[in-house]
Amino acid sequence: MNSDSIPTADAISKLIQELNKLPGIGLKSAQRLAYHLLRASDEQTKLLAEAILSVKQKTKLCSVCLNITDADPCSICRSPQRDPSKVCIVEQPQDILALEHTKSYSGRYHVLHGAISPTEGIGTEDIRIKELMERLKDGSVTEVILASNPTLEGEQTAMYLNKLISAIGIKVTRLARGLPFGTELEYADDVTLTRAMEGRQEF
Amino acid sequence: MTKPRNYQTEAIIIKKTKLGEADRILTLYTPHLGKIQAVAKGVRRPRSKMSGHLELLTHSLVSLARGRNLDTITGSQTINSFLPLKSDLELSSYALYAIELVNQFAADDVEDYPVFQLLLETMKNLSQGGDKELLLRYFELHLLNEVGYRPQLEQCVSCHSPLKEVTNAFSPGAGGMLCPACRQSQPFSHPLSPEALKALRSLQNDDYSAASKLKIDQKLAQHLEMVMRNYLRYLLEREVKSVAWLDSLKAQGR
Ligand SMILES: [Zn+2]
Ligand SMILES: [Zn+2]
Numbered sequence: 001m002n003s004d005s006i007p008t009a010d011a012i013s014k015l016i017q018e019l020n021k022l023p024g025i026g027l028k029s030a031q032r033l034a035y036h037l038l039r040a041s042d043e044q045t046k047l048l049a050e051a052i053l054s055v056k057q058k059t060k061l062c063s064v065c066l067n068i069t070d071a072d073p074c075s076i077c078r079s080p081q082r083d084p085s086k087v088c089i090v091e092q093p094q095d096i097l098a099l100e101h102t103k104s105y106s107g108r109y110h111v112l113h114g115a116i117s118p119t120e121g122i123g124t125e126d127i128r129i130k131e132l133m134e135r136l137k138d139g140s141v142t143e144v145i146l147a148s149n150p151t152l153e154g155e156q157t158a159m160y161l162n163k164l165i166s167a168i169g170i171k172v173t174r175l176a177r178g179l180p181f182g183t184e185l186e187y188a189d190d191v192t193l194t195r196a197m198e199g200r201q202e203f
Numbered sequence: 204m205t206k207p208r209n210y211q212t213e214a215i216i217i218k219k220t221k222l223g224e225a226d227r228i229l230t231l232y233t234p235h236l237g238k239i240q241a242v243a244k245g246v247r248r249p250r251s252k253m254s255g256h257l258e259l260l261t262h263s264l265v266s267l268a269r270g271r272n273l274d275t276i277t278g279s280q281t282i283n284s285f286l287p288l289k290s291d292l293e294l295s296s297y298a299l300y301a302i303e304l305v306n307q308f309a310a311d312d313v314e315d316y317p318v319f320q321l322l323l324e325t326m327k328n329l330s331q332g333g334d335k336e337l338l339l340r341y342f343e344l345h346l347l348n349e350v351g352y353r354p355q356l357e358q359c360v361s362c363h364s365p366l367k368e369v370t371n372a373f374s375p376g377a378g379g380m381l382c383p384a385c386r387q388s389q390p391f392s393h394p395l396s397p398e399a400l401k402a403l404r405s406l407q408n409d410d411y412s413a414a415s416k417l418k419i420d421q422k423l424a425q426h427l428e429m430v431m432r433n434y435l436r437y438l439l440e441r442e443v444k445s446v447a448w449l450d451s452l453k454a455q456g457r
Contacts, residue, residue, distance in 0.1 A: 023223055116448070118296055118299045118303075118444065118445035118447075118448035119218065119299050119302070119444055120444065121447065123447055123451060124451065152258055152259045152289060152299075155289060155290075159290075159292040163292070180249040180250060182250055183250055183252070187252035188255065189261075189284060190284035191255055191281075191286055191289060192255045194286055
């Protein structure tokens with residue numbers, strides 16, 4: 001019996017299994033990727049494997065804003081161009097990427113790494129609120145912009161933080177919650193429409 | 204009964220779980236299909252036409268297509284967005300507790316129209332500013348009536364004698380009241396004053412307009428909360444998750 005054949009089949013099914021766990025990768029795509037990697041050059045697969053490993057080994061959280069970074073503090077917290085008196089609160093590091101892409105914000109950030117979700121048992125201790133409050137203590141921040149998601153969890157998080165931060169005398173603002181660009185009015189839900197109407201601005 | 208290929212139902216959204224990059228699995232509580240799960244595709248993208256109609260604590264009209272595994276939501280329209288609930292940290296937290304309980308106690312695909320009505324009524328009463336604690340106790344006892352865990356409050360569960368106007372005891376394990384004599388042999392029970400028992404009976408049997416007229420001071424309210432919390436914990440064999448959050452909100456309010 002060929003002793004190699006079984007481990008090889010095991011190895012490929014293991015790879016398919018792991019790829020299948022990635023977001024947006026179904027079983028079919030996982031199989032396609034696995035067989036593609038099997039045919040790829042040694043060099044190519046080595047580069048990929050190293051890139052995956054170094055993502056975990058070389059990145060850490062910025063000690064100021066808790067964004068994912070390879071240098072501490074991160075490039076945004078280090079930059080003299082960024083206004084240190086404004087801090088924008090987001091749920092996930094990916095949200096910073098989205099906001100940075102707009103090039104319309106010049107303050108700094110704080111990443112909560114989650115949102116309050118009572119029915120999932122996620123409370124204030126489970127997200128990075130303590131670090132935020134510590135950071136706001138020295139009085140150098142004058143405006144906090146709440147940019148948690150317009151979902152029930154994001155709203156609850158924003159309402160909670162608003163109470164907490166207003167109480168220490170810092171101005172709190174919330175990203176406008178209105179109609180997303182490219183949507184049609186007739187499909188908008190009541191909450192979005194009500195808030196869009198309340199948040200209307202002079203033309 | 205098999206569902207048609209495409210169907211429409213009213214629903215209250217009671218749970219959501221992320222699926223893949225942009226989808227969610229939603230748990231819907233419906234008037235005639237009971238608790239069902241369905242996939243909502245693309246609802247985590249900003250351009251989704253459905254996402255706002257499929258948020259937790261929303262009463263919507265939902266269109267679904269039967270699937271091999273889970274049904275897929277093909278459209279949704281808000282009936283009541285419960286904006287006053289969602290715009291208030293405390294109210295939304297109380298309402299989240301209610302939907303978590305429904306999710307815990309309801310079996311899949313079992314019609315229970317009174318539970319649907321009860322949940323809707325509770326969300327409405329909460330958003331209209333009723334006594335939040337009283338509302339939750341009313342909700343808990345009426346939910347238990349429906350799902351088969353109605354606690355026995357009229358007579359002693361052990362000797363079946365009617366309860367006298369003295370301090371009796373509530374036993375979660377026995378599912379109701381124990382008289383002072385029977386209480387001796389039941390270690391896990393807590394004393395219940397005649398006033399507390401009267402309040403529980405009213406909350407269990409009356410409709411909300413009558414039960415909401417109960418006058419309950421803070422001490423009694425806390426006692427009733429403790430009794431119900433112990434009973435629910437016993438039935439579910441774990442703590443209701445949103446209880447911890449409600450407690451931390453209350454601690455801050457004090
Ligand atoms: Zn940083
Ligand atoms: Zn007895």
